Amino acid sequence: MNVLHIDSGILGDHSVSRRLTAAIVAQVKRDHPQAQITYRDLVADALPHLTGAHLMAANAKAGDIDARIAADVVTSATVLDEFLAADTVVLGAPMYNFSLPSQLKAWIDRIAVAGKTFRYTETGPEGLARGKKVIVASTRGGHYSSGPAAVMDHQESYLQAVFGFLGITDIELVRAEGLNVSAASKATAISEAERTISGLGALSLAS
Template identity: 85%
Template sequence: MNVLHIDSGILGDHSVSRRLTAAIAAQVKADHPDATITYRDLVADALPHLTGAHLMAANAKPEDVDATVAGDVATSAVVLEEFLAADTVIVGAPMYNFSLPSQLKAWVDRIAVAGKTFRYGENGAEGLAKGKKVVVVSTRGGHYSSGPAAIMDHQESYLTAVFGFLGITDIEFVRAEGLNLSDVSKASAISEAERNITDLGKLKLAS
């Protein structure tokens, strides 16, 4: 089993999403000792956001590509290969201002590559990354999974859409909501998420 572990929380040791992705990775390793886990910290080793020069480099002659852009393209190739090689992807995705951390969006832009993870045909778009399992740790200061604030969720809805576009339909959310409402609410949300992680049988990880 090849597992890709992604973190994007900017709060370091105070990040709940990092705490929970680490718990999932540890549980996976305990249940599957032969699993290979590749870790990428999108904050400590941030990916630049896409530029026009980066996109144009794909069709340019190597000698016409700036060295900085060439390095960025090479990094993108590594990021894409990590994703393609993974059977299961663990994604730490805190909600910031109703959406994703920009660091995580930059990673998504490196794995959503025409001809590699999706393509367009006569019947429209087709995802090419089928057969993977994605486990998203979704952490949120308020409650957005239901109720009047659900319309403001552009975090889980986006990740479901983009992974689905890439052909991945086996997506599990481990959610901790209400983290900023009170100390009691935060403790309760984390405890519930950790209970869900302990029961990894429900996650049905790909192998």
């Protein structure tokens, strides 16, 4: 089993999403010692945001591409290959301003590739990345899973939509929200998330 571990929290050791992804991967390794882990830190090794020049390079001759774009194309291919090779993706996804970290969006733009992870057909789009499992460590400062603020959730809803578009329907959410409400709320949210993680061993992972 190949596991791709992705972090996108910008707070380093203070990041709850990083704490949770580490716990998820540790649980996976305990239950599946043979698992091969590939790690990508989208903050320490940030991907450039997608550009028109990058998209045009796909159909350009090698000699017509400058060195910077050529290197970016190579990086994109590596990122896509990591995703395609993964059976299970463990994704740290904090909510920033009701959505995703821009670093995580840059990664998604490198894996959502027509002809590789999805295609358009006469009957509509078809996801080509079927059979994978995605475990999302979702962290939020407030409460967005229900109540009046739920309409502002463009984090979990977006991730479910984009992975669904790629053909992935096995998506497990490990959520810690209300982290900025109070110290007690934060402690409770993290404790509940860690209990969820301890139960992941009972779930079947993609293999």
